Amino acid sequence: MSSLHEWQPAGPEDKRSPCPALNSLANHGYLPRDGRDITPEQLEKVLQRQLNFSWFTSFMLTRLSFLVIGKTLAGKLDLDDLYKHNAIEHDASLTRNDFALGGSHQVNPKLIDHLLSFNVDGKIGVESLSKYRINRIKDSEESNKDFKYGFNQRNSGSFEISLLLSTLGSETNRIVDVKNVDVFLRKEGFPEGWEKAKNAITIPYLFSTFRKAHKLLKENEKKEA
Structure with a gap:
Protein backbone atom coordinates (compact mmCIF):
# COMPACT_ATOMS: atom_id res chain seq x y z
CA MET A 1 0.00 0.00 0.00
CA SER A 2 1.55 3.30 -1.09
CA SER A 3 2.40 6.08 1.36
CA LEU A 4 -0.44 8.05 -0.19
CA HIS A 5 -2.81 5.44 1.20
CA GLU A 6 -1.22 4.68 4.55
CA TRP A 7 -3.72 4.22 7.33
CA GLN A 8 -4.57 7.29 9.38
CA PRO A 9 -7.16 7.40 12.18
CA ALA A 10 -10.17 9.63 11.75
CA GLY A 11 -9.77 13.11 13.20
CA PRO A 12 -12.28 14.67 15.62
CA GLU A 13 -14.13 16.47 12.82
CA ASP A 14 -14.05 13.59 10.32
CA LYS A 15 -17.20 11.64 9.51
CA ARG A 16 -17.42 7.87 9.73
CA SER A 17 -20.15 5.28 9.16
CA PRO A 18 -21.41 2.06 10.78
CA CYS A 19 -19.63 0.11 7.98
CA PRO A 20 -16.01 -0.92 8.67
CA ALA A 21 -15.26 -1.29 4.95
CA LEU A 22 -16.27 2.29 4.14
CA ASN A 23 -14.43 3.56 7.20
CA SER A 24 -11.31 1.63 6.16
CA LEU A 25 -11.51 3.13 2.68
CA ALA A 26 -11.65 6.61 4.25
CA ASN A 27 -8.89 5.88 6.78
CA HIS A 28 -6.64 4.82 3.89
CA GLY A 29 -7.59 7.81 1.76
CA TYR A 30 -9.41 5.98 -1.02
CA LEU A 31 -12.53 7.85 0.01
CA PRO A 32 -12.15 11.42 1.31
CA ARG A 33 -10.40 11.19 4.66
CA ASP A 34 -12.89 13.64 6.16
CA GLY A 35 -15.75 11.36 5.08
CA ARG A 36 -17.71 14.21 3.52
CA ASP A 37 -19.44 15.05 0.24
CA ILE A 38 -19.22 11.63 -1.41
CA THR A 39 -21.08 11.24 -4.70
CA PRO A 40 -22.69 7.99 -5.90
CA GLU A 41 -20.23 7.81 -8.80
CA GLN A 42 -17.27 8.30 -6.48
CA LEU A 43 -18.41 5.54 -4.13
CA GLU A 44 -19.10 3.11 -6.98
CA LYS A 45 -15.63 3.58 -8.47
CA VAL A 46 -13.89 3.08 -5.12
CA LEU A 47 -15.82 -0.13 -4.38
CA GLN A 48 -14.83 -1.46 -7.79
CA ARG A 49 -11.19 -0.42 -7.75
CA GLN A 50 -10.24 -1.07 -4.15
CA LEU A 51 -12.47 -4.02 -3.17
CA ASN A 52 -13.10 -5.47 -6.64
CA PHE A 53 -16.86 -5.42 -6.25
CA SER A 54 -18.39 -5.96 -9.67
CA TRP A 55 -19.86 -2.97 -11.48
CA PHE A 56 -23.40 -4.15 -10.77
CA THR A 57 -22.67 -4.92 -7.09
CA SER A 58 -21.15 -1.46 -6.63
CA PHE A 59 -24.05 0.13 -8.47
CA MET A 60 -26.67 -1.61 -6.34
CA LEU A 61 -24.98 -1.13 -2.97
CA THR A 62 -24.34 2.55 -3.66
CA ARG A 63 -27.86 3.30 -4.78
CA LEU A 64 -29.38 1.33 -1.93
CA SER A 65 -27.22 3.25 0.56
CA PHE A 66 -28.34 6.61 -0.82
CA LEU A 67 -32.00 5.70 -1.11
CA VAL A 68 -32.55 4.12 2.33
CA ILE A 69 -31.20 7.20 4.08
CA GLY A 70 -33.34 9.53 1.98
CA LYS A 71 -30.59 10.96 -0.23
CA THR A 72 -31.16 11.67 -3.90
CA LEU A 73 -28.80 10.15 -6.43
CA ALA A 74 -28.01 13.66 -7.65
CA GLY A 75 -26.68 14.56 -4.22
CA LYS A 76 -23.82 13.67 -1.91
CA LEU A 77 -23.54 11.94 1.43
CA ASP A 78 -21.34 12.22 4.48
CA LEU A 79 -20.39 8.85 5.93
CA ASP A 80 -22.23 9.52 9.18
CA ASP A 81 -25.49 9.91 7.22
CA LEU A 82 -25.48 6.11 7.16
CA TYR A 83 -26.18 6.09 10.90
CA LYS A 84 -29.88 6.66 10.25
CA HIS A 85 -31.38 4.16 12.69
CA ASN A 86 -32.86 0.98 11.23
CA ALA A 87 -31.87 1.93 7.69
CA ILE A 88 -28.31 0.64 7.39
CA GLU A 89 -27.39 1.06 11.06
CA HIS A 90 -29.20 -1.51 13.19
CA ASP A 91 -29.36 -2.94 16.70
CA ALA A 92 -27.42 -6.08 17.67
CA GLN A 106 -18.41 4.24 17.94
CA VAL A 107 -16.76 0.84 17.87
CA ASN A 108 -17.08 -0.91 21.23
CA PRO A 109 -13.76 -2.73 21.86
CA LYS A 110 -15.42 -5.14 24.31
CA LEU A 111 -17.81 -6.32 21.59
CA ILE A 112 -14.89 -6.97 19.26
CA ASP A 113 -13.10 -8.94 22.00
CA HIS A 114 -16.26 -11.00 22.42
CA LEU A 115 -16.63 -11.55 18.66
CA LEU A 116 -13.03 -12.73 18.35
CA SER A 117 -13.58 -15.23 21.17
CA PHE A 118 -15.90 -17.15 18.80
CA ASN A 119 -12.95 -18.07 16.58
CA VAL A 120 -12.25 -21.70 15.73
CA ASP A 121 -8.52 -22.48 15.61
CA GLY A 122 -7.74 -18.81 15.06
CA LYS A 123 -10.19 -18.41 12.20
CA ILE A 124 -13.49 -16.59 11.79
CA GLY A 125 -16.12 -17.84 9.34
CA VAL A 126 -19.85 -17.78 8.81
CA GLU A 127 -20.51 -20.23 11.65
CA SER A 128 -18.51 -18.15 14.15
CA LEU A 129 -20.21 -14.90 13.18
CA SER A 130 -23.68 -16.48 13.19
CA LYS A 131 -23.18 -17.82 16.73
CA TYR A 132 -21.89 -14.44 17.85
CA ARG A 133 -24.87 -12.70 16.22
CA ILE A 134 -27.27 -14.86 18.23
CA ASN A 135 -25.39 -13.84 21.36
CA ARG A 136 -25.77 -10.17 20.42
CA ILE A 137 -29.49 -10.64 19.81
CA LYS A 138 -29.94 -12.21 23.25
CA ASP A 139 -28.02 -9.33 24.83
CA SER A 140 -30.17 -6.74 23.06
CA GLU A 141 -33.38 -8.51 24.07
CA GLU A 142 -32.28 -8.37 27.70
CA SER A 143 -30.85 -4.83 27.81
CA ASN A 144 -32.75 -2.80 25.21
CA LYS A 145 -36.47 -2.32 25.79
CA ASP A 146 -36.79 -0.83 22.29
CA PHE A 147 -35.18 -3.79 20.56
CA LYS A 148 -37.14 -5.41 17.77
CA TYR A 149 -36.07 -8.49 15.85
CA GLY A 150 -37.77 -10.09 12.90
CA PHE A 151 -37.43 -10.85 9.21
CA ASN A 152 -35.83 -7.52 8.23
CA GLN A 153 -33.35 -7.60 11.10
CA ARG A 154 -32.33 -11.17 10.29
CA ASN A 155 -31.74 -10.12 6.69
CA SER A 156 -29.63 -7.14 7.76
CA GLY A 157 -27.56 -9.29 10.11
CA SER A 158 -27.04 -11.98 7.48
CA PHE A 159 -25.96 -9.45 4.88
CA GLU A 160 -23.56 -7.80 7.33
CA ILE A 161 -21.88 -11.19 7.87
CA SER A 162 -21.71 -11.79 4.13
CA LEU A 163 -20.15 -8.41 3.38
CA LEU A 164 -17.52 -8.84 6.08
CA LEU A 165 -16.44 -12.31 5.00
CA SER A 166 -16.65 -11.55 1.28
CA THR A 167 -14.56 -8.39 1.61
CA LEU A 168 -11.87 -9.83 3.88
CA GLY A 169 -11.93 -13.49 2.93
CA SER A 170 -12.63 -13.74 -0.78
CA GLU A 171 -9.21 -15.35 -1.35
CA THR A 172 -9.43 -17.68 1.67
CA ASN A 173 -12.82 -19.33 1.09
CA ARG A 174 -14.49 -16.66 3.22
CA ILE A 175 -12.62 -17.82 6.32
CA VAL A 176 -10.51 -15.07 7.86
CA ASP A 177 -7.59 -15.08 10.27
CA VAL A 178 -8.67 -13.66 13.61
CA LYS A 179 -5.86 -11.07 13.52
CA ASN A 180 -7.15 -9.68 10.23
CA VAL A 181 -10.70 -9.46 11.56
CA ASP A 182 -9.35 -7.59 14.58
CA VAL A 183 -7.55 -4.99 12.45
CA PHE A 184 -10.51 -4.52 10.13
CA LEU A 185 -13.11 -4.09 12.89
CA ARG A 186 -11.16 -2.44 15.70
CA LYS A 187 -8.73 -0.24 13.76
CA GLU A 188 -10.96 0.03 10.69
CA GLY A 189 -8.12 -0.50 8.27
CA PHE A 190 -6.96 -3.10 5.77
CA PRO A 191 -4.68 -5.71 7.35
CA GLU A 192 -1.05 -5.91 6.28
CA GLY A 193 -0.69 -8.37 3.41
CA TRP A 194 -4.42 -8.39 2.66
CA GLU A 195 -5.32 -8.48 -1.02
CA LYS A 196 -8.62 -7.63 -2.64
CA ALA A 197 -10.56 -10.33 -4.45
CA LYS A 198 -8.94 -11.55 -7.65
CA ASN A 199 -12.37 -12.30 -9.09
CA ALA A 200 -15.01 -9.60 -8.95
CA ILE A 201 -17.41 -9.88 -6.02
CA THR A 202 -20.86 -10.34 -7.53
CA ILE A 203 -24.36 -10.25 -6.09
CA PRO A 204 -24.69 -14.08 -6.36
CA TYR A 205 -21.36 -14.44 -4.52
CA LEU A 206 -22.62 -12.22 -1.68
CA PHE A 207 -25.94 -14.03 -1.53
CA SER A 208 -24.36 -17.46 -1.29
CA THR A 209 -22.88 -16.45 2.09
CA PHE A 210 -26.01 -14.50 2.99
CA ARG A 211 -28.14 -17.63 2.57
CA LYS A 212 -25.84 -19.70 4.74
CA ALA A 213 -25.78 -17.08 7.50
CA HIS A 214 -29.56 -16.67 7.29
CA LYS A 215 -30.08 -20.42 7.67
CA LEU A 216 -27.70 -20.65 10.64
CA LEU A 217 -29.38 -17.71 12.36
CA LYS A 218 -32.82 -19.26 12.00
CA GLU A 219 -31.57 -22.62 13.31
CA ASN A 220 -29.87 -21.01 16.32
CA GLU A 221 -32.87 -18.79 17.05
CA LYS A 222 -35.01 -21.93 17.36
CA LYS A 223 -32.51 -23.48 19.76
CA GLU A 224 -32.57 -20.38 21.93
CA ALA A 225 -36.37 -20.07 21.89
Whole structure:
Protein backbone atom coordinates (compact mmCIF):
# COMPACT_ATOMS: atom_id res chain seq x y z
CA MET A 1 0.00 0.00 0.00
CA SER A 2 1.55 3.30 -1.09
CA SER A 3 2.40 6.08 1.36
CA LEU A 4 -0.44 8.05 -0.19
CA HIS A 5 -2.81 5.44 1.20
CA GLU A 6 -1.22 4.68 4.55
CA TRP A 7 -3.72 4.22 7.33
CA GLN A 8 -4.57 7.29 9.38
CA PRO A 9 -7.16 7.40 12.18
CA ALA A 10 -10.17 9.63 11.75
CA GLY A 11 -9.77 13.11 13.20
CA PRO A 12 -12.28 14.67 15.62
CA GLU A 13 -14.13 16.47 12.82
CA ASP A 14 -14.05 13.59 10.32
CA LYS A 15 -17.20 11.64 9.51
CA ARG A 16 -17.42 7.87 9.73
CA SER A 17 -20.15 5.28 9.16
CA PRO A 18 -21.41 2.06 10.78
CA CYS A 19 -19.63 0.11 7.98
CA PRO A 20 -16.01 -0.92 8.67
CA ALA A 21 -15.26 -1.29 4.95
CA LEU A 22 -16.27 2.29 4.14
CA ASN A 23 -14.43 3.56 7.20
CA SER A 24 -11.31 1.63 6.16
CA LEU A 25 -11.51 3.13 2.68
CA ALA A 26 -11.65 6.61 4.25
CA ASN A 27 -8.89 5.88 6.78
CA HIS A 28 -6.64 4.82 3.89
CA GLY A 29 -7.59 7.81 1.76
CA TYR A 30 -9.41 5.98 -1.02
CA LEU A 31 -12.53 7.85 0.01
CA PRO A 32 -12.15 11.42 1.31
CA ARG A 33 -10.40 11.19 4.66
CA ASP A 34 -12.89 13.64 6.16
CA GLY A 35 -15.75 11.36 5.08
CA ARG A 36 -17.71 14.21 3.52
CA ASP A 37 -19.44 15.05 0.24
CA ILE A 38 -19.22 11.63 -1.41
CA THR A 39 -21.08 11.24 -4.70
CA PRO A 40 -22.69 7.99 -5.90
CA GLU A 41 -20.23 7.81 -8.80
CA GLN A 42 -17.27 8.30 -6.48
CA LEU A 43 -18.41 5.54 -4.13
CA GLU A 44 -19.10 3.11 -6.98
CA LYS A 45 -15.63 3.58 -8.47
CA VAL A 46 -13.89 3.08 -5.12
CA LEU A 47 -15.82 -0.13 -4.38
CA GLN A 48 -14.83 -1.46 -7.79
CA ARG A 49 -11.19 -0.42 -7.75
CA GLN A 50 -10.24 -1.07 -4.15
CA LEU A 51 -12.47 -4.02 -3.17
CA ASN A 52 -13.10 -5.47 -6.64
CA PHE A 53 -16.86 -5.42 -6.25
CA SER A 54 -18.39 -5.96 -9.67
CA TRP A 55 -19.86 -2.97 -11.48
CA PHE A 56 -23.40 -4.15 -10.77
CA THR A 57 -22.67 -4.92 -7.09
CA SER A 58 -21.15 -1.46 -6.63
CA PHE A 59 -24.05 0.13 -8.47
CA MET A 60 -26.67 -1.61 -6.34
CA LEU A 61 -24.98 -1.13 -2.97
CA THR A 62 -24.34 2.55 -3.66
CA ARG A 63 -27.86 3.30 -4.78
CA LEU A 64 -29.38 1.33 -1.93
CA SER A 65 -27.22 3.25 0.56
CA PHE A 66 -28.34 6.61 -0.82
CA LEU A 67 -32.00 5.70 -1.11
CA VAL A 68 -32.55 4.12 2.33
CA ILE A 69 -31.20 7.20 4.08
CA GLY A 70 -33.34 9.53 1.98
CA LYS A 71 -30.59 10.96 -0.23
CA THR A 72 -31.16 11.67 -3.90
CA LEU A 73 -28.80 10.15 -6.43
CA ALA A 74 -28.01 13.66 -7.65
CA GLY A 75 -26.68 14.56 -4.22
CA LYS A 76 -23.82 13.67 -1.91
CA LEU A 77 -23.54 11.94 1.43
CA ASP A 78 -21.34 12.22 4.48
CA LEU A 79 -20.39 8.85 5.93
CA ASP A 80 -22.23 9.52 9.18
CA ASP A 81 -25.49 9.91 7.22
CA LEU A 82 -25.48 6.11 7.16
CA TYR A 83 -26.18 6.09 10.90
CA LYS A 84 -29.88 6.66 10.25
CA HIS A 85 -31.38 4.16 12.69
CA ASN A 86 -32.86 0.98 11.23
CA ALA A 87 -31.87 1.93 7.69
CA ILE A 88 -28.31 0.64 7.39
CA GLU A 89 -27.39 1.06 11.06
CA HIS A 90 -29.20 -1.51 13.19
CA ASP A 91 -29.36 -2.94 16.70
CA ALA A 92 -27.42 -6.08 17.67
CA SER A 93 -24.53 -4.83 15.58
CA LEU A 94 -21.35 -6.88 15.49
CA THR A 95 -19.27 -3.99 16.83
CA ARG A 96 -21.49 -1.20 18.15
CA ASN A 97 -23.95 -0.65 20.98
CA ASP A 98 -27.66 -0.45 20.26
CA PHE A 99 -28.98 3.00 19.39
CA ALA A 100 -31.17 3.26 22.49
CA LEU A 101 -28.24 2.37 24.76
CA GLY A 102 -25.95 5.12 23.45
CA GLY A 103 -22.56 4.85 21.81
CA SER A 104 -23.92 3.41 18.57
CA HIS A 105 -21.63 5.70 16.54
CA GLN A 106 -18.41 4.24 17.94
CA VAL A 107 -16.76 0.84 17.87
CA ASN A 108 -17.08 -0.91 21.23
CA PRO A 109 -13.76 -2.73 21.86
CA LYS A 110 -15.42 -5.14 24.31
CA LEU A 111 -17.81 -6.32 21.59
CA ILE A 112 -14.89 -6.97 19.26
CA ASP A 113 -13.10 -8.94 22.00
CA HIS A 114 -16.26 -11.00 22.42
CA LEU A 115 -16.63 -11.55 18.66
CA LEU A 116 -13.03 -12.73 18.35
CA SER A 117 -13.58 -15.23 21.17
CA PHE A 118 -15.90 -17.15 18.80
CA ASN A 119 -12.95 -18.07 16.58
CA VAL A 120 -12.25 -21.70 15.73
CA ASP A 121 -8.52 -22.48 15.61
CA GLY A 122 -7.74 -18.81 15.06
CA LYS A 123 -10.19 -18.41 12.20
CA ILE A 124 -13.49 -16.59 11.79
CA GLY A 125 -16.12 -17.84 9.34
CA VAL A 126 -19.85 -17.78 8.81
CA GLU A 127 -20.51 -20.23 11.65
CA SER A 128 -18.51 -18.15 14.15
CA LEU A 129 -20.21 -14.90 13.18
CA SER A 130 -23.68 -16.48 13.19
CA LYS A 131 -23.18 -17.82 16.73
CA TYR A 132 -21.89 -14.44 17.85
CA ARG A 133 -24.87 -12.70 16.22
CA ILE A 134 -27.27 -14.86 18.23
CA ASN A 135 -25.39 -13.84 21.36
CA ARG A 136 -25.77 -10.17 20.42
CA ILE A 137 -29.49 -10.64 19.81
CA LYS A 138 -29.94 -12.21 23.25
CA ASP A 139 -28.02 -9.33 24.83
CA SER A 140 -30.17 -6.74 23.06
CA GLU A 141 -33.38 -8.51 24.07
CA GLU A 142 -32.28 -8.37 27.70
CA SER A 143 -30.85 -4.83 27.81
CA ASN A 144 -32.75 -2.80 25.21
CA LYS A 145 -36.47 -2.32 25.79
CA ASP A 146 -36.79 -0.83 22.29
CA PHE A 147 -35.18 -3.79 20.56
CA LYS A 148 -37.14 -5.41 17.77
CA TYR A 149 -36.07 -8.49 15.85
CA GLY A 150 -37.77 -10.09 12.90
CA PHE A 151 -37.43 -10.85 9.21
CA ASN A 152 -35.83 -7.52 8.23
CA GLN A 153 -33.35 -7.60 11.10
CA ARG A 154 -32.33 -11.17 10.29
CA ASN A 155 -31.74 -10.12 6.69
CA SER A 156 -29.63 -7.14 7.76
CA GLY A 157 -27.56 -9.29 10.11
CA SER A 158 -27.04 -11.98 7.48
CA PHE A 159 -25.96 -9.45 4.88
CA GLU A 160 -23.56 -7.80 7.33
CA ILE A 161 -21.88 -11.19 7.87
CA SER A 162 -21.71 -11.79 4.13
CA LEU A 163 -20.15 -8.41 3.38
CA LEU A 164 -17.52 -8.84 6.08
CA LEU A 165 -16.44 -12.31 5.00
CA SER A 166 -16.65 -11.55 1.28
CA THR A 167 -14.56 -8.39 1.61
CA LEU A 168 -11.87 -9.83 3.88
CA GLY A 169 -11.93 -13.49 2.93
CA SER A 170 -12.63 -13.74 -0.78
CA GLU A 171 -9.21 -15.35 -1.35
CA THR A 172 -9.43 -17.68 1.67
CA ASN A 173 -12.82 -19.33 1.09
CA ARG A 174 -14.49 -16.66 3.22
CA ILE A 175 -12.62 -17.82 6.32
CA VAL A 176 -10.51 -15.07 7.86
CA ASP A 177 -7.59 -15.08 10.27
CA VAL A 178 -8.67 -13.66 13.61
CA LYS A 179 -5.86 -11.07 13.52
CA ASN A 180 -7.15 -9.68 10.23
CA VAL A 181 -10.70 -9.46 11.56
CA ASP A 182 -9.35 -7.59 14.58
CA VAL A 183 -7.55 -4.99 12.45
CA PHE A 184 -10.51 -4.52 10.13
CA LEU A 185 -13.11 -4.09 12.89
CA ARG A 186 -11.16 -2.44 15.70
CA LYS A 187 -8.73 -0.24 13.76
CA GLU A 188 -10.96 0.03 10.69
CA GLY A 189 -8.12 -0.50 8.27
CA PHE A 190 -6.96 -3.10 5.77
CA PRO A 191 -4.68 -5.71 7.35
CA GLU A 192 -1.05 -5.91 6.28
CA GLY A 193 -0.69 -8.37 3.41
CA TRP A 194 -4.42 -8.39 2.66
CA GLU A 195 -5.32 -8.48 -1.02
CA LYS A 196 -8.62 -7.63 -2.64
CA ALA A 197 -10.56 -10.33 -4.45
CA LYS A 198 -8.94 -11.55 -7.65
CA ASN A 199 -12.37 -12.30 -9.09
CA ALA A 200 -15.01 -9.60 -8.95
CA ILE A 201 -17.41 -9.88 -6.02
CA THR A 202 -20.86 -10.34 -7.53
CA ILE A 203 -24.36 -10.25 -6.09
CA PRO A 204 -24.69 -14.08 -6.36
CA TYR A 205 -21.36 -14.44 -4.52
CA LEU A 206 -22.62 -12.22 -1.68
CA PHE A 207 -25.94 -14.03 -1.53
CA SER A 208 -24.36 -17.46 -1.29
CA THR A 209 -22.88 -16.45 2.09
CA PHE A 210 -26.01 -14.50 2.99
CA ARG A 211 -28.14 -17.63 2.57
CA LYS A 212 -25.84 -19.70 4.74
CA ALA A 213 -25.78 -17.08 7.50
CA HIS A 214 -29.56 -16.67 7.29
CA LYS A 215 -30.08 -20.42 7.67
CA LEU A 216 -27.70 -20.65 10.64
CA LEU A 217 -29.38 -17.71 12.36
CA LYS A 218 -32.82 -19.26 12.00
CA GLU A 219 -31.57 -22.62 13.31
CA ASN A 220 -29.87 -21.01 16.32
CA GLU A 221 -32.87 -18.79 17.05
CA LYS A 222 -35.01 -21.93 17.36
CA LYS A 223 -32.51 -23.48 19.76
CA GLU A 224 -32.57 -20.38 21.93
CA ALA A 225 -36.37 -20.07 21.89
